[in-house]
Each structure stands twice: as structure tokens, then as C-alpha cells.
Amino acid sequence: MLAIESQLAASGGAEISDGFIPLIDMKELQGPHRSEIVQQIGHACQHYSFFLVKNHGISETNTNNILGTTREFFKLPEPEKMKFCTNDPNKSIKLFMGFKDEIQNVFISREALRFSTYPFEDYVNEWPANPPSLRKDVMEYCTSVKRMELALLEAISESLGLEKDYLAKILCNHGQKISMNYYPVCQEQDLGFTRGVRPHTDPTIITILLQDNVPGFKVLNNGKWVDVVHIPNTFVIHVGDLLQVISNYRYKSLHHQVYVNCEKQRVSVASYCYPSSDTTIGAAMELIDDEHPAIYRDFTYAEFYEEMWRAVVQHATDKRLDTFKSSAA
Numbered sequence: 001m002l003a004i005e006s007q008l009a010a011s012g013g014a015e016i017s018d019g020f021i022p023l024i025d026m027k028e029l030q031g032p033h034r035s036e037i038v039q040q041i042g043h044a045c046q047h048y049s050f051f052l053v054k055n056h057g058i059s060e061t062n063t064n065n066i067l068g069t070t071r072e073f074f075k076l077p078e079p080e081k082m083k084f085c086t087n088d089p090n091k092s093i094k095l096f097m098g099f100k101d102e103i104q105n106v107f108i109s110r111e112a113l114r115f116s117t118y119p120f121e122d123y124v125n126e127w128p129a130n131p132p133s134l135r136k137d138v139m140e141y142c143t144s145v146k147r148m149e150l151a152l153l154e155a156i157s158e159s160l161g162l163e164k165d166y167l168a169k170i171l172c173n174h175g176q177k178i179s180m181n182y183y184p185v186c187q188e189q190d191l192g193f194t195r196g197v198r199p200h201t202d203p204t205i206i207t208i209l210l211q212d213n214v215p216g217f218k219v220l221n222n223g224k225w226v227d228v229v230h231i232p233n234t235f236v237i238h239v240g241d242l243l244q245v246i247s248n249y250r251y252k253s254l255h256h257q258v259y260v261n262c263e264k265q266r267v268s269v270a271s272y273c274y275p276s277s278d279t280t281i282g283a284a285m286e287l288i289d290d291e292h293p294a295i296y297r298d299f300t301y302a303e304f305y306e307e308m309w310r311a312v313v314q315h316a317t318d319k320r321l322d323t324f325k326s327s328a329a
């Protein structure tokens with residue numbers, strides 16, 4: 001095992017059949033061991049495309065509240081939820097329901113409420129007023145996630161040898177969307193052709209995922225799908241597509257998917273970190289040289305967003321970054 005892997009293992013990462021799940025202790029980012037932790041984060045991003053964090057500063061009450069609110073929302077009568085169903089990609093709040101994927105002949109059972117959160121005053125009135133606790137719980141949760149997100153963006157910037165505020169400047173305190181995800185219990189006879197979410201990457205800089213204790217979340221690691229076991233009081237941090245571009249392909253976007261089961265419903269809350277529409281995304285100059293030419297040309301987040309929807313329609317979400325490949329690459 002590499003020295004850095006032993007350090008990561010010592011911090012309590014879970015053993016899995018082909019290795020282990022990297023677990024980062026964020027408390028150590030404040031202390032004298034910061035540079036070691038930054039190195040561990042860099043290693044995890046480069047070799048695993050994700051890591052778990054503990055001692056992140058978000059209270060258990062806060063996470064229990066947001067998971068509880070998510071369960072309550074999806075229990076609401078159908079017409080109450082359907083108010084948020086729309087085909088307009090520009091709507092800041094949108095409900096996704098389960099659907100049949102005719103091409104792959106599978107039923108995708110996830111229901112998700114996805115909405116913009118920051119700045120709160122621009123969006124809060126659009127959020128569901130039911131359950132009554134939702135707005136308060138979302139605000140509290142997103143405020144603490146934002147704090148953690150900033151600390152992670154600083155550490156990830158440093159891990160790439162960039163200025164501490166490099167990624168935060170790109171983000172410019174802008175985007176945050178959350179997706180409250182609900183996976184119903186699957187009937188035994190439907191298990192073979194039902195999935196929670198198909199394999200995909202996230203269109204983000206990073207994603208911060210809070211999962212409950214029901215298994216189902218899988219990530220692609222060295223060509224194999226592995227279960228990310230639930231460790232209480234941790235979050236899963238994913239490398240997203242935009243970090244793949246900014247890091248000039250040193251960190252790769254995480255492929256992940258969700259399986260369902262016949263015993264328990266599952267809920268999760270994903271927090272997506274992305275910049276404003278007019279922000280230019282491109283490889284950091286410091287990470288380009290003769291041996292590492294820029295893999296992607298610069299593009300705005302608006303261009304990327306448009307491409308993302310085109311890829312959804314064409315069932316080619318794994319190809320959405322290909323359009324931006326630079327001719328030199």
C-alpha cells in the first residue's frame with residue numbers, strides 16, 4: 001500500500017473488496033497537518049474521483065432534518081408534488097418522476113425535486129411550502145453545506161498546486177442546486193428491470209452527497225462498480241465534470257449510479273456546486289505545459305448547460321464534454 005493510502009486507511013476509511021473508501025478528516029484541515037490532508041484529498045480525487053468526509057461541521061440534527069423533510073415531501077399527495085413538474089429546462093425548480101427507459105428497457109424509479117438555493121432571497125418563495133418545515137430545513141442545511149463546500153474547494157485548489165481561492169473565484173459564491181432524491185421500495189418481481197439512477201457523472205465542480213443508511217449508491221472504481229457503504233455522519237464528495245476540465249483531466253469526473261431494493265425506501269440529498277452562466281471554464285494555466293496540453297477548449301457554463309440538455313435528449317450524457325475537446329488534445 002502507498003504511504004498516502006495507509007494514512008487514508010488509518011483515518012478510518014471503509015474496507016471494500018478491492019481496496020477501501022477514502023475518508024478525510026476535515027478537522028485536520030484547520031491544524032498543523034493541513035498539508036498532509038490536502039495531499040490525501042488530491043490523492044483521492046486523482047485515484048478514486050471521490051472521498052468521504054467526517055468532522056465536517058454539519059450537525060446530525062441538521063442532516064436528520066433535511067433527510068426527514070425529503071421523506072415528508074415525497075409522501076405528499078400526487079397533485080401537491082406535481083405542481084413542480086415541468087418540461088422547461090430554465091425553471092429553477094423541477095420535479096422528476098420515475099420513467100421507463102425504452103432504449104435500455106429499464107424503469108428508472110427515482111423521484112427527485114431539484115432546485116436552486118443560492119442566494120436564498122432569489123429562490124425561497126418558489127420552494128414548496130409543504131411540508132411546512134422544508135424552507136427552514138433547506139436554508140439551514142444549505143448554509144452549512146456552503147461553508148463545507150468552501151473549505152473543500154480551497155483544499156482541492158491547493159491539492160492541484162493552485163492558489164487557495166482558485167476554485168472559489170470561479171464559483172464566485174454563485175450556484176448551488178440541491179436535489180432531494182427518493183427511491184421507492186421496489187416490488188420483488190420488478191427488481192431485474194428497475195434502477196434508481198443510471199450510471200452518470202455530475203455536471204458540477206464538486207457534488208456533496210448526503211445519503212441515508214440504506215445501501216444502493218455505487219461508484220466506478222478501476223473499472224468495477226463498488227458499493228459506497230454508509231458511514232454515519234459522513235458525506236460523499238464527488239469530482240464533477242467541470243473539475244475534470246479545470247484540472248486538465250488530472251481529476252476525473254465520478255461515474256456513479258443507484259440500485260434499489262425490495263425492503264426499504266432510500267432518500268439522499270445531493271448538493272451541486274457550479275458557477276454562473278457567463279463564467280468561463282477551462283484548464284488552469286498552471287496545469288498546462290508541453291507534456292500536458294489543454295484537453296478541453298474554454299467554454300462558458302451557459303454553453304455547457306445547453307450541451308448537457310442536448311446530451312440528455314440524445315441519451316449520450318457520458319459524451320457531453322466531448323464537444324469541448326480541444327483539437328490539440
Ligand SMILES: O=C(O)CCC(=O)C(=O)O
Pocket residue numbers: 179181197202209211217256258267268269270
Ligand atoms: O441518490 C444518490 O445517492 C445519488 C444521486 C445522484 O447521483 C444525483 O443526484 O446526481
Ligand SMILES: [Fe+2]
Pocket residue numbers: 200201202256270
Ligand atoms: Fe449524480
